[in-house]
Amino acid sequence: METNKNEAITSRDIDFAKWYTDVCRKAELMDYSSVKGFIIYRPYGYAIWEQIQNYLNGRFKAIGVQNVYMPLVIPESLFNKEKEHVEGFAPETLIATIGGKSKIDDPLIIRPTSEVLFCEHYARIISSHRDLPKLYNQWCSVVRWEKTTRPFLRGSEFLWQEGHTIFATEQEARQNALDVLDIYDDLGSELLAIPFVKGLKTDKERFAGARETYSIEALMHDGKALQSGTTHYFGTGFAEVFGITYQGKDNVLRNPHQASWGVSTRLIGSIIMVHGDDNGLVLPPFVAPTQVIIIPIQQSKEGILTEAESIKARLEKAGFRVSLDDSDRTPGWKYAEYEMKGVPLRLEIGPRDLEKGQVVIARRVNGKKVFVANENIENEVNHLLNETHDEMYRKAKEFLKTHIIEVKTLEELKKVVDEGGYAKMMWCGERGCEDKIKEMTAATARCMPHGDHNHFDNKCAVCGKKADKIVYFAKAY
RNA sequence: CGGGACGUAGCACAGCUUGGUAGUGCGCUUGGUUCGGGACCAAGAGGUCGAGGGUUCGAAUCCCUUCGUUCCGACCA
Numbered sequence: 001m002e003t004n005k006n007e008a009i010t011s012r013d014i015d016f017a018k019w020y021t022d023v024c025r026k027a028e029l030m031d032y033s034s035v036k037g038f039i040i041y042r043p044y045g046y047a048i049w050e051q052i053q054n055y056l057n058g059r060f061k062a063i064g065v066q067n068v069y070m071p072l073v074i075p076e077s078l079f080n081k082e083k084e085h086v087e088g089f090a091p092e093t094l095i096a097t098i099g100g101k102s103k104i105d106d107p108l109i110i111r112p113t114s115e116v117l118f119c120e121h122y123a124r125i126i127s128s129h130r131d132l133p134k135l136y137n138q139w140c141s142v143v144r145w146e147k148t149t150r151p152f153l154r155g156s157e158f159l160w161q162e163g164h165t166i167f168a169t170e171q172e173a174r175q176n177a178l179d180v181l182d183i184y185d186d187l188g189s190e191l192l193a194i195p196f197v198k199g200l201k202t203d204k205e206r207f208a209g210a211r212e213t214y215s216i217e218a219l220m221h222d223g224k225a226l227q228s229g230t231t232h233y234f235g236t237g238f239a240e241v242f243g244i245t246y247q248g249k250d251n252v253l254r255n256p257h258q259a260s261w262g263v264s265t266r267l268i269g270s271i272i273m274v275h276g277d278d279n280g281l282v283l284p285p286f287v288a289p290t291q292v293i294i295i296p297i298q299q300s301k302e303g304i305l306t307e308a309e310s311i312k313a314r315l316e317k318a319g320f321r322v323s324l325d326d327s328d329r330t331p332g333w334k335y336a337e338y339e340m341k342g343v344p345l346r347l348e349i350g351p352r353d354l355e356k357g358q359v360v361i362a363r364r365v366n367g368k369k370v371f372v373a374n375e376n377i378e379n380e381v382n383h384l385l386n387e388t389h390d391e392m393y394r395k396a397k398e399f400l401k402t403h404i405i406e407v408k409t410l411e412e413l414k415k416v417v418d419e420g421g422y423a424k425m426m427w428c429g430e431r432g433c434e435d436k437i438k439e440m441t442a443a444t445a446r447c448m449p450h451g452d453h454n455h456f457d458n459k460c461a462v463c464g465k466k467a468d469k470i471v472y473f474a475k476a477y
Numbered sequence: 478c479g480g481g482a483c484g485u486a487g488c489a490c491a492g493c494u495u496g497g498u499a500g501u502g503c504g505c506u507u508g509g510u511u512c513g514g515g516a517c518c519a520a521g522a523g524g525u526c527g528a529g530g531g532u533u534c535g536a537a538u539c540c541c542u543u544c545g546u547u548c549c550g551a552c553c554a
Contacts, residue, residue, distance in 0.1 A: 017548065036545065092553070113554090147478060147552070158554070207554095215554095227554065264554050298512050332514040339514095350513055360513080442550090 009340070011278050016222040023272055024151045027281040027341045037149035037156025041265070044341065047289030048268055049159060053139060055191050056161060056263070059183045065135040065163060070117040072140075073108035078116055082241045085115060088208020092144040094156075110143040115209065115260065118164035119242035122256075129168055129248050132256055135176070137163040152269035153226070153477050160264035166256045168246065170235070173257035174212070177231040180261040181214045184229040192267065193284035193392040194218050194274050195400050196228060197422070197472060199447035204434050210260075211235040217446045217472070219400050220273040223420015225446050225474035228270050231261035269477075274396050281342030282364055284392050285385040292322040292381055293343045295334045297350030299326055308349050311359065311377060318378040320385075339364060344388050345381060365391055404472065406456050410440060413461060413473060417443040422474045424452070426467040428460035436462055443473045 009026060010018040024030050029045030041049065057067070073096065080086050089112045096108040111117070118136065125131065143157045152158075163180060167173040181198055188194040196216035206213040210232035218228045236255035239245070245253050275282040285291055292315060296308040308324055315322040325334050331348070338346060348360040359377060362369045365388050372380045403421030407413040416423035423443065427433060434445055448471050460467035 015548090021547080032546070034545075088553090142554090144553075148548095148550095150547095154553075160554075230554070262554070266554055296512095300512085328512095330512055330514090330516055332512085332516080334515085335513095336515045348513065352513075 009278065009280055012221065012276070019276075019278075020269075020273060021151060023276055023281055023340075029268065029272075029281075030151050032151075035156070037146055037154075039151055039155055039157075041159070044289060045268060048271070048283070048287055049265055051287045051289065052187070052191065052263075052267060053161075055187060056183070059186070060135075060137055060163070063135070063179060063183075065137045065165075068136045068138050069140065070111075070114050070121070070138055072111060074111055074114075074116055075106045076109055077106050078120060079109050081116060082209055082238060085209035085238075089113065089144075092146060094143050094145050111140075112142055112144045113262075114138065114140075114142075114162055115164065115238060116242070118260075119238050119244060119258075122166055122239075123242050123244045126166065126244055126246050126256065129246050132246060133165060133167040133172060133176075135163070135165045137161055150269075150477075152265055152272070155265075158264050158266065160262050162262045163260060165259045166239075166244070167259075168248070168254075168256055170233075170257045173235075173259045174233045177212070177214060177233045177259040177261060180259075181216065181229075181231045184216045184231070184261075184263060187263070187267075188216065188218070188228075189393060191284065191286045192271055192274075193389055193396060194228075194270055195393065195397040197400070197404075197447065197449050198451075199449035199472075201230075201447055202434060202445040202471065204431055205445055205447075207232050209234065209237060211237070215447050217474075217476075218270045218274060219403055219422065219474070220270075220477070221276070221399075222273070223403060223475075225422065225472075225476045226266070226270055226273070227446070227476065228267055229261070229263035232259060234258040234260065275392055276342070279336075280340035282392070283342035283344060285344040285389050288342065288344050289321060290323050290338075290341075290343050291320050291385060292345045292347055293334075293338045294322065294324040294347045294349065295331055295338075296324070296326060297331050297348060297353075301351055303354055304349060304351065307354055311347065311349065314378060315381060318382070320378075320381055345384055347377075347381075363388055408457055408459075408461050410437065410462055413437065413443070414441045417441050417473060417475050420475075422446065422472040424456075425461045425471050425473060426455065426457045426459065427469045427471045428463055428465045428467045429469055430460070430463065430465075433460055433462035437473060441473075441475075443475050446472045446474050446476065448472075 009022045012019045028042050030042055031040040033040055093112055094110045097104055139161045141157050141159050146154050146156050149155050165176050185196050185198050188196045196218055198216045201213040201215055212233040214231045215227050216229045218226045220226055236257055238258055239255035244256055246256055247253055294308050294312055296304045299305050305326060312322055312324045344364050346362045353359050357374045358371050360369055361372055404424050405416045407416055407423045407425050413423040438444055448469055452470055
């Protein structure tokens, strides 16, 4: 049990980066295409994304969000309207210049993000306070011409949702950014079993064109942080540039306030690197496309397959995602295969079980097996899925907790981020200190966390001046 | 965008130094025996050697170009 049964996967501690790409491919989450940075989301990987979509659509709709779909392309002239935004994205756009056989005078940018499309549309449909608020979201892919790419973590094209909301007041727009940040945090605790650090980005790390950027940050097993989602409060900057105005009850014309927010298929990368082990993927139960894999033993024997099928039907009826592998592979092969794919529960049914009126259920997360009487299967599956989720979340949270370390000097900070984890630092707020840390340690400010108000010092760890901000620094993907 | 490594059957690789019939293991197909931790036997199928150009009687092998993958940096979800 303790040996690595699959030689094909590189051990996590020997080469984490290689382990990661091995898992991506061996678990059949993705495949490479012939264009750099554009990957194929295979059915199993895409199904994980669909679970995330289902969860978020439910939560979004509960706060009044409507799904829409915007065009794939943005005329360059339109894109260029907001200066700061353009400067943030210009180096990484893919641009179409030929249509049919003729040159396009105003080249079309393949969207790297859709702020300007939403703004242009909002300008047309908003004129009165009665038209506000609007809470739009779209599920789509975006293209960014990245220099180096890795499956799910950084792609030239990736799938995401982008919410673009617009309100009469600053307070509502900022609150929307914070509300969705909480939804993302819940996504972590309820679906992905990932404890995020959430908080406000420093000015240096803020999104191009935003007034405030918030993020959820996950800590990978190798101690590097992964920004897993962001929300932004935009103020009226875009509205001014794009001429979005509304007339208030007092007859005065004003610019509305905007927010935007998004998570991407990068979340799949988070799941892999937070929970995976040397035998492959370990999927949190509620995001797993298959929660229970049924493996019949000696399936050619009388009664085994019919029993397996009846258990499958019972579990499906009880609302679980379950599949039965009745292929002619050996059981041992199937065990290894579904471990690699991270299926949370494996249900074995063989001649001995049939005789005793029981099944065997094994947990992916810890390898433990239990015998379950036939009549208790639904209850036990339900119990084990919940227990698995809790255990995975608890483990990840414990890892996070032990990897947030208070530092009072640059040297201490360097040591912490080199070993992996967050260095928690008091900061004066000066950009110069942040730049210096980046230069000396390659770590960046991840965020100023909500919910950590423990001021353990009053001096900036870099310059020694008065400091009242708590910042987490880490090396990041 | 800089530096390194690598592209040969679905996968992992050998062959290249010293040019001369395209190989090995796993996987795949068919049949049979198996089945509680990646089974076994037998018979098969599968490759324009990443692409383009050059040298040569002859190129997987030598030269040039290019595309892709990957790792390490700089930049970003």
